[in-house]
Amino acid sequence: MSATPVTELGEFGLIDKLTSQIKHHHQQTIKGVGDDTAVIASPDKDIYNLITKDLLVEGVHFNIMYTPLKHLGYKAIAVNLSDIYAMNGTPTHVVVGIAVSSKYTVEALEEIYEGMLLACNKYNVDMVGGDTTSSISGLMLSVTAFGTVNKDKIAYRSGAQPGDLICVSGNLGSAYSGLLVLEREKEVFKANPDMQPDISGYSYVVERQLKPEPGKDVVELLKKLEIIPTAMIDISDGLASEIMHITKASEKGAVLYEEKIPIDMQTAAVGHEFKIDPTTFALNGGEDYELLFTINQSDYEKIKDQEIISIIGHITENPAQRDLVATSGNIVTLRAQGWDSFRKE
Amino acid sequence: MSATPVTELGEFGLIDKLTSQIKHHHQQTIKGVGDDTAVIASPDKDIYNLITKDLLVEGVHFNIMYTPLKHLGYKAIAVNLSDIYAMNGTPTHVVVGIAVSSKYTVEALEEIYEGMLLACNKYNVDMVGGDTTSSISGLMLSVTAFGTVNKDKIAYRSGAQPGDLICVSGNLGSAYSGLLVLEREKEVFKANPDMQPDISGYSYVVERQLKPEPGKDVVELLKKLEIIPTAMIDISDGLASEIMHITKASEKGAVLYEEKIPIDMQTAAVGHEFKIDPTTFALNGGEDYELLFTINQSDYEKIKDQEIISIIGHITENPAQRDLVATSGNIVTLRAQGWDSFRKE
Numbered sequence: 284m285s286a287t288p289v290t291e292l293g294e295f296g297l298i299d300k301l302t303s304q305i306k307h308h309h310q311q312t313i314k315g316v317g318d319d320t321a322v323i324a325s326p327d328k329d330i331y332n333l334i335t336k337d338l339l340v341e342g343v344h345f346n347i348m349y350t351p352l353k354h355l356g357y358k359a360i361a362v363n364l365s366d367i368y369a370m371n372g373t374p375t376h377v378v379v380g381i382a383v384s385s386k387y388t389v390e391a392l393e394e395i396y397e398g399m400l401l402a403c404n405k406y407n408v409d410m411v412g413g414d415t416t417s418s419i420s421g422l423m424l425s426v427t428a429f430g431t432v433n434k435d436k437i438a439y440r441s442g443a444q445p446g447d448l449i450c451v452s453g454n455l456g457s458a459y460s461g462l463l464v465l466e467r468e469k470e471v472f473k474a475n476p477d478m479q480p481d482i483s484g485y486s487y488v489v490e491r492q493l494k495p496e497p498g499k500d501v502v503e504l505l506k507k508l509e510i511i512p513t514a515m516i517d518i519s520d521g522l523a524s525e526i527m528h529i530t531k532a533s534e535k536g537a538v539l540y541e542e543k544i545p546i547d548m549q550t551a552a553v554g555h556e557f558k559i560d561p562t563t564f565a566l567n568g569g570e571d572y573e574l575l576f577t578i579n580q581s582d583y584e585k586i587k588d589q590e591i592i593s594i595i596g597h598i599t600e601n602p603a604q605r606d607l608v609a610t611s612g613n614i615v616t617l618r619a620q621g622w623d624s625f626r627k628e
Numbered sequence: 629m630s631a632t633p634v635t636e637l638g639e640f641g642l643i644d645k646l647t648s649q650i651k652h653h654h655q656q657t658i659k660g661v662g663d664d665t666a667v668i669a670s671p672d673k674d675i676y677n678l679i680t681k682d683l684l685v686e687g688v689h690f691n692i693m694y695t696p697l698k699h700l701g702y703k704a705i706a707v708n709l710s711d712i713y714a715m716n717g718t719p720t721h722v723v724v725g726i727a728v729s730s731k732y733t734v735e736a737l738e739e740i741y742e743g744m745l746l747a748c749n750k751y752n753v754d755m756v757g758g759d760t761t762s763s764i765s766g767l768m769l770s771v772t773a774f775g776t777v778n779k780d781k782i783a784y785r786s787g788a789q790p791g792d793l794i795c796v797s798g799n800l801g802s803a804y805s806g807l808l809v810l811e812r813e814k815e816v817f818k819a820n821p822d823m824q825p826d827i828s829g830y831s832y833v834v835e836r837q838l839k840p841e842p843g844k845d846v847v848e849l850l851k852k853l854e855i856i857p858t859a860m861i862d863i864s865d866g867l868a869s870e871i872m873h874i875t876k877a878s879e880k881g882a883v884l885y886e887e888k889i890p891i892d893m894q895t896a897a898v899g900h901e902f903k904i905d906p907t908t909f910a911l912n913g914g915e916d917y918e919l920l921f922t923i924n925q926s927d928y929e930k931i932k933d934q935e936i937i938s939i940i941g942h943i944t945e946n947p948a949q950r951d952l953v954a955t956s957g958n959i960v961t962l963r964a965q966g967w968d969s970f971r972k973e
Contacts, residue, residue, distance in 0.1 A: 287734040289762070297734065298760055301741045305748075305755050309720055312754045321756035323721060323774075326672030334756060336723045336772060342764035343727075375654055376668060378681045380725075380770050382688075389632040389642065396646045403650075409657045410650050411666035411679060415643055417634070418768070419687035425725045425770035427681060429668075 317532070318440050319369040319516060320430070331437060333430040335366035341421035348472075349465045349480070352391055354493040355424070356398025362519065363428035364406050365497035365572045369517035370439070371505065372432035374406060374497075379413035380425035387422060395424070406499060436506075438515035438576065443533035447513050447577040449596040450586065452501040454545040455522055456561050459568025460553035461485065461492030487549045495572040500591065502574075508585045512576035523566040524619040525575045526605060536604030539596035539617070566607075566617070662877070663785050664714040664861060665775070676782060678775040680711035686766035693817075694810045694825070697736055699838040700769070701743025707864065708773035709751050710842035710917045714862035715784070716850065717777035719751060719842075724758035725770035732767060740769070751844060781851075783860035783921065788878035792858050792922040794941040795931065797846040799890040800867055801906050804913025805898035806830065806837030832894045840917040845936065847919075853930045857921035866914040869964040871950060874922065881949030884941035884962070911952075911962070 289297055302316045313331060314322035320335040339359050341347055360377060367374040379399060383392065392415075403410050408428070468480035482489050498517065505512065514533055516525045522544070530537050546554075546561045554561035565571075577598055578586065586592055605617040634642055647661045658676060659667035665680040684704050686692055705722060712719040724744060728737065737760075748755050753773070813825035827834050843862065850857065859878055861870045867889070875882050891899075891906045899906035910916075922943055923931065931937055950962040 285735060289728070289730065289732065289734055289737070292734060294760065297737065300734065301737055301760065302755075304741070304745055306745075307754045307756075308749075308752045309754050312721070312756060315754065315756040316758070321721070321723065323756070326670055326675060330671060334721070334723055334772075334774070336725050336757065336759050336770070338725045338727055338759045338761050338770065340727050340761055340763050343762050376657070376666070376679070378666065378679055378772060380681050380683045382683055382685050382768060383634065385634065387634065389634055389637060389645065390630060392634070392642065392646055396649070400649055400651075404653075407653045409652045409654050409660065410647075411652075411657060411660040411668070412681065413661070414681050414683045415639065415646065416683050416685055417688050418685050418766075420765050421763075423727060423763070423768055423770075425681070425683065425768075427679075427723060427772040429679070 314439070319366040320372070322370070322437065325431070329434050330431050331434050333367050333370050333372045333432055334427065335363055336425065336427045337363050337366065339424040341423065346469065347422065348469050350493060352394035353398035353401070356395035357402045357494050359424040359426050360399050360402035360408070361495050361497050362572060363426045364402070364408065365517040365519070367428055367430035368498040368502045369515050369574060370432055371436050371502055371512060371515060372430040374408050374428050374430040376409045376411050376429040377403065378411060378427050381413070381415045382418035382423040384418050384420050384422070406497065436511050438512040440514050440516050440529050440532035443514040443529055443535050443577040443598045444579070445535060445598055445600045446580055447598040448580060448583060448594050449537060449539065449575070449577050449598065450592050450594050451518070451522070451545065451573055451575050452498060452591050453571070453573040454547040454550065455518065455571050455573060456564025456568050457488045457491040457547050457550040458495060458570035459564045460550045460561070461488035461490070463553060463557055464489060465492060485549065485553070487547065488553060492570065495570065497572055498574040504589065504591065508589070510578055510582045510585055512578055515574060515576035518571045518573045518575055519569055521565070521567040521569040522575065523617045524569070526617060527619040529575065529577065530602065530605060533598070534602050536599035536601040537596055538599055538604065538606045538608060540608045541610045543593060543595040545593040659784070664711040665717070667715070667782065670776070674779050676777050676779050678712050678715050678717045678777055679772065680708055681770065681772045682708050682711065684769040686768065691814065692767065693814050695838060697739035698743035698746070701740035702747045702839050704769040704771050705744050705747035705753070706840050706842050707917060708771045709747070709753065710862040710864070712773055712775035713843040713847045714860050714919060715777055716781050716847055716857060716860060717775040718847070719753050719773050719775040721754050721756050721774040722748065723756060723772050726758070726760045727763035727768045729763050729765050729767070751842065781856050783857040785859055785861050785874050785877035788859040788874055788880050788922040788943045789924070790880060790943055790945045791925055792943040793925060793928060793939050794882060794884065794920070794922050794943065795937050795939050796863070796867070796890065796918055796920050797843060797936050798916070798918040799892040799895065800863065800916050800918060801909025801913050802833045802836040802892050802895045803840060803915035804909045805895045805906070806833035806835070808898060808902055809834060810837060830894065830898070832892065833898060837915065840915065842917055843919040849934065849936065853934070855923055855927045855930055857923055860919055860921035863916045863918045863920050864914055866910070866912040867920065868911040868962045869914070870920045871962060872964040874920065875947065875950060878943070879947050881944035881946040882941055883944055883949065883951045883953060885953045886955045888938060888940040890938040
């Protein structure tokens, strides 16, 4: 029997391979694997149900040294709700699985739950069950989120059309720059445990890393503006990776303009400090949980003055085209080097 | 800050504590934590949606030394479907989370998926998504299952009434006796790796441990017999623990008769070999994934000759009563010593 290391395929290649044999038995199953959520018809013909699941694994997705447990619980819920919003939907319920080693106390678990319930209450979501069990080592959070969407307003990854404007909410790269700061302070602390971590001046980017907010405000804004995105995805793995998903699913190309990519001032400052171009944070950093979406050009007037939305490019006919027009004027082809938990370091 | 070890509360005490602060925001939420599944109203007023989640953690729920990966995948789906059947429902969809360390190859993951899809296809369930990620150590499977139930046929844990007959499907204790055999062969193998494990003569109990089947046949039989259970639960932690759940939720008592508890011949033989009363396997072993349910006495005639159903006792008025009438004639009070992943050994 052959033995292929998982690293050889990477996360997306692995998922493609594993899920290739899936058969559907129910006509209610509108969409299985391959978008931000699964889509299931409901008895109300105007409403689709949405289901998504995301795992957070200690040592892979978070480092317990600098992650407050309450924030971790909040984030575990937030990243799942983000997938529901990315379908232009509204989250309604979550179920929660926790596996913990004996190093975690009851009080630690209570903090995690407190964070999870804080997110649930803020986003009007009911926690309706789950499973709590021990593990041999470390902590793992497994959340499944449910929501609904009006059938006529659903935004798949696959609907982008040539000429559509590519938009993004908020700003990008801040979560990754926050991670860099936290990692640096961890090393300082390990070298000298008497040193207190200094994250003053970095509070915005650190909060973006530790306590992301899902795109409820964006979905509500789009509704108010009467815009239905032609395609949408949340930015969990970095802009380059998400643009690849949208263009691949839509079988179209894309041109992005570096100067249009929204970068926060603190993110730019961290980039300067670490001598890394902050555009790299935006393209490959991930975990911003902003929404990336495409809209018909006819919606331009409605959206152009919205503060939380940036228009960063457009969709093209050629599926092979994934161009970034750099501020220098050079054109570079985007590669998805987004975060992949299976990637070899 | 105080530091209470999780072992001090046990699994059920921990869940009670963690979930005590949950608030529901949606009137569609019929039942949250506290039964085999969550129950959510659907746009069809006659239909409720059911949601359940179960984790399987390496080193806690399974030992990879003697668990074929295909069986493991099958079991991960089966134990979740079991919870849907325990509500008298029909499973329709699953989503699957897998966290794996680098010791697992692509081929290993394909075997797990093959087993999962075998169960999905057998039970007419659509796999519609999930998350696959790396872990620092070991393998963890997190499955969430969905189903539906006719509102008038739902079986909660809480509906048992005095005089109701207590029934169980199949036989009990076989999964645990299979585990004992597998653990013994593991020790033999560790002592002398040239010895091949000998599980001939134990194939039934070993299969019950490694590849349990959820209670689809029982739910279909009840439908055919036009019986709606007054209460139902699946036997994951052992008969004693599940009887406790039903009597506690129903605020009633129970009397069980040891001689009525169905024990398979191979299970009895393993008990003899290991010098353990097989009733102990049934009461405290767990993982049989049979259904335990109560019915009104008026349904007795319908069920009394059904081969796969045993009537093992009845419900009483007194919530403090949990009696087992032993074959010897002695009456012992049942204690839930069912499997608890947090229990100190």
